[in-house]
Amino acid sequence: MIALLTGACAGLPSSDQGTGSPTHSEAANSAAATDDDAGKTVVARDLRWIIERLQDGQLVAAREALVAYLKREPANATAKSLLQQIDTDPVALLGKTHTTYTVRPGDTMGALAGRFLGDPLRFVALARYNGIDRARTLAAGQTLKVPTARMSQAQVVDVGGEALPAPTGSAGEREEVHRRRIEVELAAGRGDTAAAAIEQARADAPGNGAWNAWLDPMARRAMAVAQQQRGIALMERRQHEAAYEAFGQALAQEPELEPARRHRASLRGVLVAEYHKVAVVRYRNQQLDEAIALWDKALKLDPGFEPARGYRTRALELKRRLNALDAS
Template sequence: MAGTRMFARASRARRSEEAHVMKLSFRLMLAALGACIASACSHLPELPQMPALHGPEATPGLAPRERVRLAVQLLDAGEEDRAEAELRAALEEQPGNGPASRLLEQITSDPRTLLGENARPYNVRAGETMSQLAERFLGDPLLFYALARYNGLDAPNQLAAGQSLMIPHRPGVAIASSPPPAAPTAPAAPALRGSVDSERANQLRLQGLQQLNSGNVDAAINLLRQAQALDSGNPAIQRDLDRALRLQAALASNPG
């Protein structure tokens, strides 16, 4: 019996020692694994920082009046983000710039809040533009972009004859039965026949665009109207004239 008890105690002692050795080995393995992971992580290359996302920046060196002029052109082509940058820069330099405020409001506000829910359908006629419709039905040619957004159009200059629009009703605006007549200009060159008319009209259009790009809006309008008189069905001439008239309206309402 005494031998049996001694054997049992020896077995328990051996099992306890084996368990202790196993625990110690397991701890050593965990420590080695942790050191390995730490060493591997220390050699990993640093991840590059993602650059901050910024919207378009305003064109440097422009006066507020020039920024408004550029913004009108950008909105006409549907480049809303760039136009917004120019308008915000104009207002930062000149907080009282009325055209910039009105144009920016058309970008940031719901067009139905600006123009109202009460609207009627209208089919666009050949030669009509968004600013002409805005002036005729809304009383303000600078509302061309709000009217385009009202109808889900990204670029006002893509208006086409036969297109169906919803025209909001603005209280106090008298709607003319036809577009207002053009202001009197210098007599146009006599119309010739055939391709000569189109060729001369294109020459006048190019001259008008040069004047417009140089900031001579009144001279550009005069040349473009002469071109239109020679080739009244040319949509490119009409679009350019419409753009020049919008610029004239914007600059006239804010001469500074």
Template sequence: MGSIDRPNRIHVVVHAALAIAGGLLLAACQTTLSTSQQAPTDQQPQQAVEAPEPCPSLSARELEREAIEMLDRGESIEARRLLDCALAENPHSRRSASLIRQLDADPIEYLGARYYWYTVQPSETLSKIAGERIGDSLEFVILARYNDIPVPANLVAGQRIKIPGDESPSAAVPVTAPPVPRVEPPPVEPPSAAAPDAEQMRSAALAQEQGGELEAAYRGLQQAREADPEQAGIDDDIARVRAALVADLEEKAYASELAGDVNEALATWEKILTIDPRNIPAQLSRSRLSR
């Protein structure tokens, strides 16, 4: 039997080693390719971004009314959405802006750290308390947050709540001093002053409108028209302020009803009818509340 010499043996071994290495390299490449092809199938499908829910087909005042009722029930998230819709419908709505600000603000920074305790009386609501103790019935939202009350409608008689500020001085017992006789001074004829002209009265009334003093602005514009009925555009000014005033009074009337203050609501509806005798909501509400 013939034998393989040493150089040939080395040559055979080298070829065998190269063949094995090549096979391993090919297998590794195939594995890598297979993994890269399968990788996309292992990825989780991306979730579709949900489109925001469209605003209801309501006017800004109707949206605000719905939002106020939701806030009274503690549904602040949905109420905030409706208030955003109302503000988009009417960017100048002070009511929507105020309610949104109450939802976003820090209650202590908004109302102050100083407070006194108040015991809720029968038939009182947080809205009514806010109107009497803070000066704005719609600030029941921030007052509820101030007291960690999640659902304002759940307020009960006998519950103690914090009221910002110092206790009303009307609660203290008044100290009466004996009457001191007063000597009336002789009447002094006041110096005559020129009455303001119609244009001045109109300018002052328009400034009051810009400041939110709608009742004063309405009276001032009427007086300006009486002084000079021929002023250009005075009727348009009066109509605009009248519409804004009626809308503002309507919201106050609804807020009073929500607070359970029927007498205040009825008085506000009566005031609306003196300004706009044909106002249908005022006529219906007066009839409903007078039963």
């Protein structure tokens, strides 16, 4: 069952490891019909089928199957937990206090439930807590509420902790919480929230030279990461020139920052090709000044780009001849 959830249904286990687990023969006979107390025919299902329906948001069908399943296997802990997650208000089940988490590529609701709630099979409650109908529909960049009622403060910091309250305790304890929170934000590529956490730390210890010794370099990195975020967003919108500039500003703060350095190198070639392509069109339309300006930009990025160099020479010569005709 854990493999089913953390692997986003890449493989389905053949049995449940809990009390009263379904057997191989039960799975083979999962389509057998039974009668409930009201005389209504209900198709017997195994837990794999039920979990798949829960991941697809089919709570009514899954609940009906769970009720039937528990009549056959009343002690099965997994089935009882899944039914409780359907029938219980998720806030009552998980608690009101929460922090937030930004979904990363490869995350699944089951894996996140295992990480933050201690049990991947609590994915139903976590999905309902976030108002998500289909647990399968997680997308990178999506923000989730993560309940903190059973977390230590250190665990909350590791989640991402945008909703983390101001640290308490001794100066050393507060410093450690601030530092860890900022490190988590930077590692996740969230420059803006890292900068906000840095400001919170500065406000907690104004003028503290020992804190500033590590806050100042973190502030520079936060600025760089924020520009990197901006560059990635611009690149995704195909605003290549603005993205190239943003990555340049990021690297001015942190020369080895990745992926800013890699993206900027890639964009250099893209921009050179784009400038040259547009310049050729301008040249053919005898918009020579515009064409020359574009080739200048291309050669500034790549002085060895011969197509731009050759066309620029021809454009200058054509411009000289046209000016001579106009003067005669």
